[in-house]
Amino acid sequence: MTNVLDELQWRGLVSQTTDIDALRAAFENGPVTYYCGFDPTAPSLHHGHLVQLVVLKHLQRAGHRPIALVGGATGLIGDPRMSGERVLNSKEVVAGWVERLRSQIERFLDFEGENAAMMVNNLDWHGQLSALDFLRDVGKHYRLGTMLAKDTVARRLASDEGISFTEFSYQILQGMDFLELNRRYGCTLQTGGNDQWGNLLSGVELIRKSDRVAVHALTTPLITKADGTKFGKSEGGAVWLDPAMMSPYAFYQFWVNSDDRDVIGWLKTFTFRSRQDIEALEQSLEERPQAREAQKALAFDVTAMVHGERAAQQAIAASAALFGRGAFEDLAESTLVAVTAELDIATISVGSPVVDALVEAGLVQSKAAARRAITEGGASINNVRVSDVEAVFTEDQLLHGAWVILRRGKKAVAAGRVATQE
Template sequence: MTDFVAELRWRGMIHDIMPGTEEQLNKEMTAGYIGFDPTADSLHIGNLVQIMTLVHFQKAGHKPFALVGGATGMVGDPSGKSAERNLLSEETLNHNLACVKKQLEKFLDFNSGDNSAEVVNNYDWFKDFKFLDFIRDVGKHITINYMMAKDSVKNRLESGMSFTEFSYQLVQGYDYYWLYKNKNCRLQLGGSDQWGNIVTGTELIRRKDQGEAFAITTPLIKKADGTKFGKTEEGNVWLDRERTSPYKFYQYWLNASDEDASNFIRIFTLLSKEEIEALEKEHAEAPHERKLQHALAKDITIRVHSEADFDMAVKASQILFGKSTTEDLASLDEQTLLSVFEGVPQTEISKDTLGTTSDITELLSDASNGIIFSSKGEARKMIQGGGVSINKTKVSDPKQAVDFELLQGKYLLAQKGKKNYYLIHVV
């Protein structure tokens, strides 16, 4: 076993820790858990903080449980929320749970013996728990005053809060109690906004069973410029490639500020203290090379996706900066190609029209797709000046035949000058 708390401390990943927690972890292998909210069919990078906490927990020799909230997902956690959210159907929740479990299996070792990871679903112990039994066996141990004192409740009282959400902390508290009794869980981990819910669980264990349980929370991640971590103009950065392509995922980390990169590389990678400090020294000597950002983006893209996806993302990134070849462009899969050129002007042309187009000048200036050049004269002049490329191959003859190989069998990439791209979709 290694010192889990010391590992989190140097990485800046501890916000609150209950007295006695370190002593418990240093005494013996301890089972601990984190809850994951199944309100979507994918986790996002905001969840990665907790995933990495469980990864470090297991690497330190302890036993991690990932609780997916099939029951609590039906209620909705009020912590950090300004309004009550829509409740999901059981069918939707079950689909989401299966997807989330599959993602967690990429990070945790479920076959390592005594401290192998386990996924549990609180719906399993709540589905047959009758309401009267719950308020008698659980509710009587926690006072209204205790529940009202929680920030997650106080912050919502003025705007209105249903009994459903008010009861959430009791439900989460019982999760901890159930895992304590049935899985010998002695530690719950989570974000700092979960502290109130977590200590309700430790209090329930103390009052109901005279037991002792512990808690650690991690800080909520903030970016140096004050903008929300894990968000782009399009919304969340997801772990599912269908929601956020590996290229966009890679770009999110690559575009981190120096200050954020120094913080993120501690939280989201498994690089050692010595490796990170050496990288920071190299970065300080040549900041323009952005070595921290490159190391961060590489490590996390490979672990969330794959090495092949990382290589594809790097190749795709180089295309926009003019450092690629026709072969590089042709090797991109369709999802990456469309991710790279999302937002550039696009037009459609039929295969029949393409087949009857006399030369490249006509193609680029034809009225059916005239977003590239407004006239043949303009197109001819730019081609003769060496300012036009098709699929990253420079065009020098205005009368060149249109015989380019289509990317993915249906696209042509036209480039005017250094930075103006146009995607022609052949349908």
């Protein structure tokens, strides 16, 4: 069996390690207990966390033991950012976000069997530590020169805003997490994104100095796009895993619209498809790029992994319907609402003229143009052609009692919505 480290390297999931040969040997002599931390600085995980969840899952599939840490304590402090000091959230808000993140993480790991996953909250130990114990037992192992030299700290110190002692201390808290998990559960590996390398080394060094034990760290590359823009729904945006913050339909659309230059790398990073499958999709991309088979495979796999197979199938059905190749009646209400969120919307009612809605939705410029589109067979409701210029909306056309999808020609699509009663 191929060493799991080779698999991770082939998938582009290894950037830095403390000692790659020692880590390879540890995996071969396993099982290794490893962990990754997730701070509740928002009510949902996003695409960057998804990379770490995939790594956790790869390692568990290879027989190693995962620990998912949700930072109920570190989430109260905040990892220093280049852009400036974080706004501290209340303890109540952070506690609520901890539970939301826990429920998201649980879907990715197996909590039964010989290498069952564990879920921990670092507030359980940080919350019991006094300031004197922190300074005496932990602080003595840290040297200011090393802490000040870390890239984010150095840049913040050189800025007008500077950095608070609170955020400066974050790296110590994360180091303590690794130490605590090593002592409690024999955890010998921490994984994280490349921007966490300094924090990971904090734990490695603390364990070496305090307990004289050698442990490992592994980081993944930060995800980028070939066109140089940030990885997200929009410039600077995040691809959220919570369906309330980014609908499964919008989530699917993000992945299916992947650039040809990105899609094969993302298939390796974000899916569990075999090398043979990915190589076949790469060949398809080269020979039949217009088919977008690689993008469709990526979008389905990632959407099914995060939101479930039914949500992925609904997203596919919605996409087909929007292109006139499917029935909007087959869509769940939540999917239909997600579809209309990206469309211009006209207010309609049963008995109101279709011509008026076409104008209000911006599909045509005037009622005369709307009548002409209908006469020429270029207007439809829910992908059913409208043939009568005097047509009005009927009860049976309403999707989930409130919506219709309007189309002019093949590509111009909008929605009609029944006005709600206040």
